[in-house]
Amino acid sequence: MxxxxxxxxxxxxxxxxxxxxxxxxxxxxxxxxxxxxxxxxxxxxxxxxxxxxxxxxxxxxxxxxxxxxxxxxxxxxxxxxxxxxxxxxxxxxxxxxxxxxxxxxxxxxxxxxxxxxxxxxxxxxxxxxxxxxxxxxxxxxxxxxxxxxxxxxxxxxxxxxxxxxxxxxxxxxxxxxxxxxxxxxxxxxxxxxxxxxxxxxxxxxxxxxxxxxxxxxxxxxFDPRPKSKDLFTKRIIACLDVRANDQGDLVVTKGDQYDVREKSEAGGDVRNLGKPVELAKRYFDEGADEIAFLNITSFRNCPMADLPMLEVLKLASQTVFVPLTIGGGIRDVTDPDGKVHSALDVAGEYFRSGADKVSIGSDAVYSAEKFYANDGVPDGTTAIETIAKAYGAQAVVISVDPKRVYVKDPSETKHHVVKTPYTGPNGETYCWYQCTVKGGREGRDLDVRQLVTACQRLGAGEILLNCMDKDGTNSGYDIELIRDVKSAVTIPVVASSGAGNPTHFSQVFNETNVESALAAGIFHRREVPIDTVKSHLKESGILVREDHTEL
CATH class of the missing domain: 3.40.50.880 (Class I glutamine amidotransferase (GATase) domain)
Incomplete structure (x- = not known):
């Protein structure tokens, strides 16, 4: 043509x-x-x-x-x-x-x-x-x-x-x-x-x-009125944590409580579970509804035009025809020559390279703190606001890394608490979820409910809800955390951290009504295939996408 x-x-x-x-x-x-x-x-x-x-x-x-x-x-x-x-x-x-x-x-x-x-x-x-x-x-x-x-x-x-x-x-x-x-x-x-x-x-x-x-x-x-109820399906998202290994190659890794190195006296090599582009194609073929790339090192010393994840997105989008999310490093960037690129510029480069959504982590926490310091009034300058204004709320995902802080009684803290079945070290049955930055290495005086409500006000369109206490445990999602966040916002929530078997997916959908659930390690290692998860959900009466169409 x-x-x-x-x-x-x-x-x-x-x-x-x-x-x-x-x-x-x-x-x-x-x-x-x-x-x-x-x-x-x-x-x-x-x-x-x-x-x-x-x-x-x-x-x-x-x-x-x-x-x-x-x-x-x-x-x-x-x-x-x-x-x-x-x-x-x-x-x-x-x-x-x-x-x-x-x-x-x-x-x-x-x-x-x-x-x-x-x-x-x-x-x-x-x-x-x-x-x-x-x-x-x-x-x-x-x-x-x-x-x-x-x-x-x-x-x-x-x-x-x-x-x-x-x-x-x-x-x-x-x-x-x-x-x-x-x-x-x-x-x-x-x-x-x-x-x-x-x-x-x-x-x-x-x-x-x-x-x-x-x-x-x-x-x-014909009749334009649908003959059945809402047929909106639950999404299964495959997440790829990407970083450079000690040889400088990009690999998909997965940590144990955020530690991505193999266990050894010498510290161990970065755990290598595959190449990001090849793994993304595999997940598309296996039926993933969305794929998220999380850049867990942010490649801090690279000029923006040479960010390695740009090439990953360009190559992945050639063979993967489901939404791609990129997280890590969505912030103001200064090149080695001193040239400054705004977070909006960085997001634009990712979108042009094949991303559909960008995920903001630490900068979202800082933006929320700024929001509250300004008496709960958005000032239009945060990355969330500038990106949402240009590309729409649906393009901005907030990645939340909370951890439990246990208390014996809600009166012991000013923060929003939940009653939890995971008792603390001294038998505490209440906790508040502290937001963290820098990959979970630093806690802030901000609870998860404060963060997600502020980010929704600032213009975010989705919450990717991790849980540091559950990461790598394969013990199931943190239902109390997810239910609490889901009740606090009207934007979609992605449940993350802790999936170990198919029943964990049906449990989180049935007990929290989240729109999607994410997993990483169990998919990388083929411990729980994506089609097994979807078959279980279908048998449980939960709507999921089945793409049997062939070209």
Missing amino acids: TGLYMLDYGAGNVRSLVNAVEKLGYSITFVKDPADLKKADKLIFPGVGAFGHAMDALQAKGFVEPLKEYIASGKPYMGICVGMQTLFEGSEESTSKGLGIIPGIVKHFSTADKAVPHMGWNATQLVKEQTEVGGQAVNYGIDQDSVYYFVHSYAVPYADNLKEWTLATTQYGDEIFVSAVQKGNVCCTQFHPEKSGFAGIKLLRSFLEGTGVVDDSKVKI
């Missing part, structure tokens, strides 16, 4: 989409200026981030009117996520006006019965049977038996006036929203096909191989 173009306004991860297109045997050209739109035969507009940021960027770069003209020309157009939302008249997220091609306003999800952002895998219900120009029946490969990856806080509620535009709907909690639109030459998805495994790649292939234009006179419209 000649003339396949991508409109990138500069926010979010587009590398994965380019890789998916190239995997299907096509090449794609970036739109560099408005005149390039006239050269396009097919156009894809992907987007991760805020509606206002996207529209303001389109306006500033002179793309708004040429984009409208392109769509009006009848040539095929695909919008993804924000690329779909911008077609509407506006959004509650911003005062900026949308393109106004589709009637309606993008609205914020209710948090009454669910976590927001809507982050994870969910089903779609097709509401049209279409015929492509040329006579072939087509629904762009959307499969009602598959689930697709969503990551958004705002959506378009289904309404009867959208019937002619709506291709598919999805239910999340009690809300039914438009998850795909189609009319004539326009096809857009709220979900990310490039992050939806082979089911999503199949959809992209349908758009690339077909005419990209539907004969609207031969469309049959």
Whole structure:
């Protein structure tokens, strides 16, 4: 195909989409200026981030009117996520006006019965049977038996006036929203096909191989209301702790209570459980719903352009078509030559290299402390705030490393306490969870509840909840900690630390209602395969993603 173009306004991860297109045997050209739109035969507009940021960027770069003209020309157009939302008249997220091609306003999800952002895998219900120009029946490969990856806080509620535009709907909690639109030459998805495994790649292939234009006179419209309840699935995340070993090679390691060296009198070599890119591909093939790379050394002396994890992400995103999170070193960076890069700049480099989310650890604790010192008022300068403003809350994960501090009675501390079955050294039955920095090496006068509520206020979209007391024990997740944090925030929570067998996963989902659970060592060593975990969850009546689609 000649003339396949991508409109990138500069926010979010587009590398994965380019890789998916190239995997299907096509090449794609970036739109560099408005005149390039006239050269396009097919156009894809992907987007991760805020509606206002996207529209303001389109306006500033002179793309708004040429984009409208392109769509009006009848040539095929695909919008993804924000690329779909911008077609509407506006959004509650911003005062900026949308393109106004589709009637309606993008609205914020209710948090009454669910976590927001809507982050994870969910089903779609097709509401049209279409015929492509040329006579072939087509629904762009959307499969009602598959689930697709969503990551958004705002959506378009289904309404009867959208019937002619709506291709598919999805239910999340009690809300039914438009998850795909189609009319004539326009096809857009709220979900990310490039992050939806082979089911999503199949959809992209349908758009690339077909005419990209539907004969609207031969469309049959069905009931747009989902026939079943919310089919949002629980995520299983494989985590890769990455650091340089003593020879300077990047390896995936796993510590025992944060100690990553083999036991020996000489201190031992860094524990090597594989190469990060190869291991990430293995986990994708085994069915992981998401993969997290945690850079546990932060490569402090590297200039930003040479950060080793950038290359890891670029290579991993060529073969891994599920979301990638990168953590460690998301902060202001000074190159050896004195050049300073803001945390926002660092995050941008990671997104352009293939990351979908960045995870902030120690800097989140410092940001929370600053928030409370400022009487609970955000000042707009923290990494959480600047990254969320540019890329959306869903792009910012807070990695929390708490440890228990035991007390005999809640009156002994000013911090929020929980009653725990894990008694302290002197028989204490209460504890508060102290937040730590620097990989758990330094405790702060901040409890976990204070941290997560502050970070949500600052704009974070997800909590990755570790537990130093449980790490490496294989004794199960810290249910009390997770339940307490889950009750304190309305954003998704990832349970981490302590998984040792499949029942630990069903327990944490059933007893805390977290959206996802993460494990590392048991997956690396193949002690508990990912498909075994998913089979157990399915047998336990817990919804999980099954991707049996093949290209």
